[in-house]
Amino acid sequence: MNSTLFDRSASMSNDILALHDFANVLADKARRLARKHFRKTTAYERKADESPVTIADKAIEAELRALIMRRYPQHGILGEEMGGNTDGNLLWVLDPIDGTKSFLTGMPLFGTLIAFLQDGEAKIGVIEIPPLGERWSAFPGAARHNQKPCHTSGCTSLKDARVYTSSPDFFHDPNDWDRYDRVSRAAAIRRFGGDCYQYGLLASGYCDLVIEASLMPYDFLALVPIVETAGGKMTDWEGRPLTVNSGQRVIAAATPQLHDEALRMLNS
Amino acid sequence: MNSTLFDRSASMSNDILALHDFANVLADKARRLARKHFRKTTAYERKADESPVTIADKAIEAELRALIMRRYPQHGILGEEMGGNTDGNLLWVLDPIDGTKSFLTGMPLFGTLIAFLQDGEAKIGVIEIPPLGERWSAFPGAARHNQKPCHTSGCTSLKDARVYTSSPDFFHDPNDWDRYDRVSRAAAIRRFGGDCYQYGLLASGYCDLVIEASLMPYDFLALVPIVETAGGKMTDWEGRPLTVNSGQRVIAAATPQLHDEALRMLNS
Numbered sequence: 001m002n003s004t005l006f007d008r009s010a011s012m013s014n015d016i017l018a019l020h021d022f023a024n025v026l027a028d029k030a031r032r033l034a035r036k037h038f039r040k041t042t043a044y045e046r047k048a049d050e051s052p053v054t055i056a057d058k059a060i061e062a063e064l065r066a067l068i069m070r071r072y073p074q075h076g077i078l079g080e081e082m083g084g085n086t087d088g089n090l091l092w093v094l095d096p097i098d099g100t101k102s103f104l105t106g107m108p109l110f111g112t113l114i115a116f117l118q119d120g121e122a123k124i125g126v127i128e129i130p131p132l133g134e135r136w137s138a139f140p141g142a143a144r145h146n147q148k149p150c151h152t153s154g155c156t157s158l159k160d161a162r163v164y165t166s167s168p169d170f171f172h173d174p175n176d177w178d179r180y181d182r183v184s185r186a187a188a189i190r191r192f193g194g195d196c197y198q199y200g201l202l203a204s205g206y207c208d209l210v211i212e213a214s215l216m217p218y219d220f221l222a223l224v225p226i227v228e229t230a231g232g233k234m235t236d237w238e239g240r241p242l243t244v245n246s247g248q249r250v251i252a253a254a255t256p257q258l259h260d261e262a263l264r265m266l267n268s
Numbered sequence: 269m270n271s272t273l274f275d276r277s278a279s280m281s282n283d284i285l286a287l288h289d290f291a292n293v294l295a296d297k298a299r300r301l302a303r304k305h306f307r308k309t310t311a312y313e314r315k316a317d318e319s320p321v322t323i324a325d326k327a328i329e330a331e332l333r334a335l336i337m338r339r340y341p342q343h344g345i346l347g348e349e350m351g352g353n354t355d356g357n358l359l360w361v362l363d364p365i366d367g368t369k370s371f372l373t374g375m376p377l378f379g380t381l382i383a384f385l386q387d388g389e390a391k392i393g394v395i396e397i398p399p400l401g402e403r404w405s406a407f408p409g410a411a412r413h414n415q416k417p418c419h420t421s422g423c424t425s426l427k428d429a430r431v432y433t434s435s436p437d438f439f440h441d442p443n444d445w446d447r448y449d450r451v452s453r454a455a456a457i458r459r460f461g462g463d464c465y466q467y468g469l470l471a472s473g474y475c476d477l478v479i480e481a482s483l484m485p486y487d488f489l490a491l492v493p494i495v496e497t498a499g500g501k502m503t504d505w506e507g508r509p510l511t512v513n514s515g516q517r518v519i520a521a522a523t524p525q526l527h528d529e530a531l532r533m534l535n536s
Contacts, residue, residue: 101457104430105432191369192437206375
């Protein structure tokens with residue numbers, strides 16, 4: 001393995017572009033599989049944390065893993081459904097269906113999340129929304145929505161911000177809900193429901209702030225390069241960078257200024 | 269005006285089909301206009317109830333009103349943005365953009381709602397979702413999703429039900445929230461966010477129960493014929509039919525049995 005993959009500027013752009021292209025091949029595969037199951041597969045099991053999982057989640061993760069192992073046998077893989085280890089310095093992190101409750105109720109807002117990490121830092125991210133044919137992706141220097149450059153809004157003030165979170169049910173700690181409630185009520189608009197799609201909306205400037213709890217690394221690592229390359233800032237609730245070892249609370253903002261203001265209120 | 273429009277069986281089917289076709293012409297117009305504004309128009313004003321309204325809401329309602337007045341000058345019109353009166357026995361009820369917060373945040377789940385009432389009863393309903401190209405419509409005897417027949421799920425038990433509501437913020441009375449919370453926690457899955465789209469999902473069997481508060485007649489009248497013609501049951505929280513004079517709390521279920529069970533728990 002080569003931990004200096006992105007250190008040599010001559011080869012860096014080729015390597016990263018090849019990896020980004022490959023991440024899009026993975027997303028293409030996920031799109032086809034998810035569309036085959038959407039609004040047809042309704043059976044599910046409960047995982048240990050009570051969240052639902054379907055044969056579609058498992059089938060997509062298995063196919064993406066097989067593609068990665070064939071193309072990059074030396075890379076590590078961490079997936080929501082089949083685990084993995086995070087020891088290697090080149091790591092793919094997969095969430096086959098982010099928003100399984102949406103998937104199970106015919107709601108077209110679920111997505112496949114693909115992250116590629118070098119030395120613990122997310123360099124490439126993809127948010128693929130299969131039913132809508134929408135995709136956000138990023139590598140260092142370029143964030144795109146459906147192949148076109150995208151950018152966060154210029155919102156720098158909480159009072160003007162449009163705020164999203166997936167569900168009040170994600171805030172298991174009532175104190176976390178109270179903190180979210182305080183910040184979001186100081187904003188212009190708050191709306192619920194969206195899972196990974198919310199971060200795509202943020203990267204395209206359609207909303208300004210997303211605050212969530214109870215996310216796992218496979219839920220947020222793919223989002224970080226997209227949000228940050230598009231001009232935003234995304235950290236945990238303590239303002240620290242998000243890694244495979246981060247806790248479950250994240251905040252993503254259109255600008256560093258808005259991030260700063262929201263974070264201060266969240267922690268006040 | 270002819271209050272026996274649907275009473276004479278010979279002319280009824282022609283009349284109702286013509287009205288249903290015309291409702292779809294209105295929905296086509298709404299689709300074109302909404303798509304022109306979606307993800308471009310972001311300015312909004314606040315109405316008296318603090319809800320946002322945009323030039324798209326106003327433009328769509330104005331255009332639909334003009335089409336109705338030209339084709340059916342004798343019919344009444346009640347619209348979200350421009351009011352109207354409900355005296356006549358043949359009445360169109362319009363919500364140009366249901367889900368303005370979605371519209372304003374690039375979220376493709378908002379819809380145009382069109383209802384046609386005879387003697388106070390909603391006979392025709394249309395849910396048009398402009399960005400997704402999805403449409404539910406119904407007239408007596410036929411409910412359709414994108415031109416194909418649709419039907420609610422067979423779910424008869426709350427413990428198996430997939431439950432939707434738009435937002436906890438719609439429950440202005442904390443007691444109403446507690447009642448919703450109790451019912452939805454007894455279900456299999458609960459998810460937030462969706463406005464009118466939720467009722468389309470219900471009519472197609474993708475979710476089983478929708479419970480909301482703070483809806484106005486233009487928010488729910490178009491939904492009733494779709495839900496009920498597709499096999500479901502939709503009433504207020506007291507189990508009464510929904511009319512232009514109904515209160516703001518509605519419950520829609522895939523089957524009368526599920527409606528009955530959820531209503532009993534809601535009122536226990």
